[in-house]
Amino acid sequence: MAQDFLPGMESSAISVLKRAVELDHSSRFQEALVCYQEGIQLLMDVLKAVKDDSKKVRYREKIKGYMDRAEQIKDHVNKLKEEGRYHEQIKIADSSTGFSYESLLKPYIRDGLTEVWVEDPYVRHVHQLYNFLRFCEMLLKCQCKVKTIHLLTSQDEDSSAQRTSALAEIKQSLQCQNVCLDIQYSSTIHDREIRFNNGWIIKIGRGLDYFKKPKGRFSVGYCDYDLRECHETTVDIFHTKHTKTT
Structure with a gap:
């Protein structure tokens, strides 16, 4: 049954993460961070429902990439906040x-x-x-x-x-x-x-x-x-x- 929802779940994840990248490029970091977090969670839900091993590998790589970028943004935002320069x-x-x-x-x-x-x-x-x-x-x-x-x-x-x-x-x-x-x-x-x-x-x-x-x-x-x-x-x-x- 979960397979029936995969296209919609994946589409939602792509849409949110696309918005995250746009906000990221516009230096709207706090908004981008929220979208990255939401998109990553959606991709993880897709990963749980995927049966094909090769697709699982691809999703894990994407998730890791987005998680790494989200962590970089979080560190950057926290540094600016700490210095009062945000x-x-x-x-x-x-x-x-x-x-x-x-x-x-x-x-x-x-x-x-x-x-x-x-x-x-x-x-x-x-x-x-x-x-x-x-x-x-x-x-x-x-x-x-x-x-x-x-x-x-x-x-x-x-x-x-x-x-x-x-x-x-x-x-x-x-x-x-x-x-x-x-x-x-x-x-x-x-x-x-x-x-x-x-x-x-x-x-x-x-x-x-x-x-x-x-x-x-x-x-x-x-x-x-x-x-x-x-x-x-x-x-x-x-x-x-x-x-x-x-």
Whole structure:
């Protein structure tokens, strides 16, 4: 029966590892490492199901090659992190897709993440509030144990009761998931930054609001942000051993 699934398993492994190599060549090492690890696991599943000895040898050689490269990347990333020199840049082109919060941030939300800081002056309008909610939902779904989310956003005379009510509802909803939402306001905030207490710092030029308005409520991309077109923006990723504290 396992033989029936081999073509699909192999195709999945090839697809993930191809993406790993592309990310590797683009110096997006942390993302590449995650893809290498996922692809290697898929290839190992294929190896277990293969009966032909010559194919087993070929798969073992491929697995070893990818494992060696993944180990090299891991050592390189750890060295840069230790020296405080890690910097990765991702350019999101205008109208591109495939950059949901999960796709963009998943490689950085492991390693004992429990606390998150979001500094974004533009969590005001309805679509921006939904963006923040989706960001929170993404954290809940990922393999981490976030207990506290801090939001620092703008405070001005135009701040609406609708925003206050929406943030209060998000806070209450997160509380039901055993996550505390701490909301602070600033009249001078300008920069946008996401900081994780595992050392990762993500600076998105447009903050969380880098998605274009969907063409309609029933158009592709309305619900799935991986299919939503993006505005052009730049994402800079750093790592520091000195994480922010409350």
